Amino acid sequence: MNNVGKNRIEVCYSPALYSYYRNDNAIVVVTDILRATTAICAAFENGVKNLIPVADLEEARELKNRGYLVAAERDGEVLDFADFGNSPFNFHPGQVRGKTIVYSTTNGTQAIRMASGAKHVAIGAFINQSALASWLREKDSDVLILCAGWKNRYNLEDTLFSGALSDILIGTGRFYTECDASVAAMELWKIAKMDITGFMEKAAHRHRLKKLGLDDVMEYCYTPDSTCAVPVLKDHMLVEHKWY
């Protein structure tokens, strides 16, 4: 295999491992499939103008008091002061079109903040995977996929997305990987893609969401390409690249 002139893909399974994968020449793709990054892509699909990811709840509460719409969740539950939780079904166009939304979740927004020193930061989910891959191909840069995980633990749904995205990018002929985490993710994706819901029955996170009665979003989160939105970080704010 000749990798000359190709860009490298790596996958980091937890924000707590980010410093061991950090690559200043890479675009960081943050993913938190259930549900932060899926919800962010859905928000842009529904017309949100921009989105301020906030790691700290106090900051979210303060911005609420200053008049922003706020989406905030911890451990899968909507916080009392918030307008929305992190379900991708929250963001109705009539309510959010043209608006700025402040967003804080258990894992996803922390990962976005952590990556904010990178060359570019983009938001990845199954629902925007093809648009994201096209944008990444055009950018012609190394890619580091950062899984938000679950409280710094490894999770399957973010891994599967990393495998799917690695697979698409390598398929373009412009990327390669020598990263064990990326290789493992692609192998798992090969097994899972035939029946992702069945496969995910095995995932602990599904059990967590079920307990909270929130697993109505599962099918939506695993269905590819319902949007062309590629949210990217600019000056600590997520804005949209439409990719047609």
Added chain:
Amino acid sequence: MNNVGKNRIEVCYSPALYSYYRNDNAIVVVTDILRATTAICAAFENGVKNLIPVADLEEARELKNRGYLVAAERDGEVLDFADFGNSPFNFHPGQVRGKTIVYSTTNGTQAIRMASGAKHVAIGAFINQSALASWLREKDSDVLILCAGWKNRYNLEDTLFSGALSDILIGTGRFYTECDASVAAMELWKIAKMDITGFMEKAAHRHRLKKLGLDDVMEYCYTPDSTCAVPVLKDHMLVEHKWY
């Protein structure tokens, strides 16, 4: 599935994630397939009396000056003051039988030190997997498999071993898992076990070892059950449980 009365298995892919998996009721199985934990099992198979894992090289050097046999390696290369590197072929019975060996490696011995607060710490490798599984079954306790990884990054060979061991333990009917990392490792093991060397061609570590001309140990490291030795930590020293 009824998990009542069963013990839980979890897998931690990196020492840097250990604090998120820590479970004081668990036996920690440390694994560093290429090559520290394979070499430790081989050392006991060849009659080593006990083995002092040392994270710090200065400590290893000092113990050398005090007359101990020392095995020490960094990034796959034997250190100048050491008697051995970390090849499992180093420990000839004539040279090591009945001796105490001081041992320091890039990843493995650091992981052992990190786990030393646990209820029990055992050393796992493909070459002792059945003996280890029998010992764990008898102990009747939760199990946390701690992968040494590569400089805190995820690696495939430790993952595959975690999958193999999870699989054997769950097969006894006395263990269960709800841990995504354990589920993923078992799925990967299912694919890899038919042709582990072929599968590992994909692993970055193999490339690293090849460059150093050290991959003569590969087949040995992936061959199950060449020893019944179960090294366990006692008072900061590894000693052997023979399991017949």
